Amino acid sequence: MSSRRVIPLVSEPPLPENTAIELTAPPPLSLYVHFPWCVRKCPYCDFNSHAVRDGGIPEAAYIDALIADLEAALPQIWGRRIHTVFIGGGTPSLISPEGLDRLLAAVRSLTLLAPAAEITLEANPGTVEAARFKGFREAGVTRVSLGIQSFNDEHLKVLGRIHDAAEARVAVDQAMTHFELVNLDLMYALPGQSLDQARADLETALGSGATHLSCYHLTLEPNTPFHAAPPALPDDDLSADMQDMIEARLAETGFTHYETSAFARPGKACRHNLNYWHFGDYLGIGAGAHGKLSSHAGIVREMRHKHPAAYLAGAQRGDFVQERRSVSVRDLPFEFMMNALRLTDGFPLAQFGAHTGLPLAVVQPRLIEARKAGFVEIDEERVVPTAHGRRFLNELLQGFLPD
Incomplete structure (x- = not known):
């Protein structure tokens, strides 16, 4: 510079x-799909996620609602091409490959989905197996983001994760078998974590061949068990040392640090997240999903009904949006x-x-x-x-x- x-x-x-x-043309458009269920809520998580109850996940009804939500939103995106799709959660890998195939088939039939669209699915070790990854790939998923967080059993237990280190490694290997684009989520500054342990997690991730790493500093978010009863965390100096180590090591190995917490091999950055960060548009469907849409009338932000039960009830009425506001x-x-x-x-x-x-x-x-x-x-x-x-x-x- x-x-x-x-x-x-x-x-x-x-x-x-x-x-x-005065917008001369709307920015690029993405689609975000929220899947709100997970096996168990982690104590640090403040996302809109809900543990699966005894009745299980109402997958068919929820996918019906997602398709109806998309249909109702079509007038807002007429004629606009969708460049990326991101299915987040919760734990979207709990969806059956057949259910995901039905959802993506509806997206293709209802919208102008770009032929080479990036389609990302979030997955957690412990909820995937080789056959499911194969099915997700056949349904059209092009990129998988795995919520590894750590390869250390002790830290995984403290974080409340349902998988152990061995399952994490197996899930990474399975993802790499079926997908060219694989992201691993890692967290650092974990309770009781040393610099060497953070380095060991990073080296394991690097050895996997993953094309993208998202490295997050653990934060104690309001309205979470960790915020109510904070665990003992590394001090600021040690946390800063971990961050410096991660950035330096990834630079050494050819990763580009293109966003605050995101690192990618050349040409492998997440196109969906880049659209967010470039202030692009995105339609959000599903329980609690947020959206931002631009037109000649201005820029509007939306949020769908947050609780899964409220979202499904709204779907019966054809009422999906809980909040809508114009950005001033x-x-x-x-x-x-x-x-x-x-x-x-x-x-x-x-x-x-x-x-x-x-x-x-x-x-x-x-x-x-x-x-x-x-x-x-x-x-x-x-x-x-x-x-x-x-x-x-x-x-x-x-x-x-x-x-």
């Missing part, structure tokens, strides 16, 4: 709230930056206007302040967070909050 000519951003007063959003001009700059500044390469200056419908002048004063603070570098084409900005991302983003 330093070899490029620095763009002379000029500080201008922010535009008034009644500034019109005041909120748009922060919402854009909250996504785009997670990317190591930042974003093109032109993308701010293309994906928000606002002129760059809206954020010029704040970008200038962020550059003065050493959080970002700016040239004629891009805004890129510095290493300091990436490490203190929350502080950087605060500068774009509405006054």
Whole structure:
């Protein structure tokens, strides 16, 4: 960046709230499908997931509801091509391959799904076997994301995972047999974890041949058992050492650190998540699914009924959406930056206007302040967070909050 000519951003007063959003074209579109059930709720998890009860999962009824939800949402996405599909949860690998095939067949018949669309399925060790991975691949899944978290039995037990280290290794091997694109989720700064143990987890992941790693610092989220009764965690210095070790080792082995927690082999970044971070659009269907859709009238965010029972009951009425709100001009700059500044390469200056419908002048004063603070570098084409900005991302983003 330093070899490029620095763009002379000029500080201008922010535009008034009644500034019109002028999108010349909507951004790329993705589809997110939420599957809300899991075998057991983990004590650190704050996602919309619910443990399977004695009655089991109402798979057929839920897939019927998902298809009806998609049909009801079609007027919002008429004529728009879907580039990626992500089936998340919960534990979507609890779906039968036959059920998943029916769902994806409906997506293909109802929407303009790109022929080379990336279709990701989240899976957990302990809920998959070789035959199911084969079935998922035949249904059209092109990418699997495995919730490994750790290869250490002691840490897996503390995290409340239903699999052990041996099952994790078997699941990775099975995924690699059937899919070219495999992501492994790893967590670090776990209760009682040492630097050497974090390194051992990373080396095992690297040895698997996975094309993508998502490395997350364990956080104690509100409304979780871990938040109510916090376990003893590594201190800040040790946690920082783990993060530095992970970033350095993955760089050594040819992984690109393209987002705060995401690392990929060249050309293997998650296209679905990249669309989120570039402030693209996504239709969200399923219990508690969120969506963001743009049109000439502005940008709208939606959330489906959150509890599975409420979602299924709503499906009987043809009522899927619990909340819908328009994103205001005041909120748009922060919402854009909250996504785009997670990317190591930042974003093109032109993308701010293309994906928000606002002129760059809206954020010029704040970008200038962020550059003065050493959080970002700016040239004629891009805004890129510095290493300091990436490490203190929350502080950087605060500068774009509405006054």
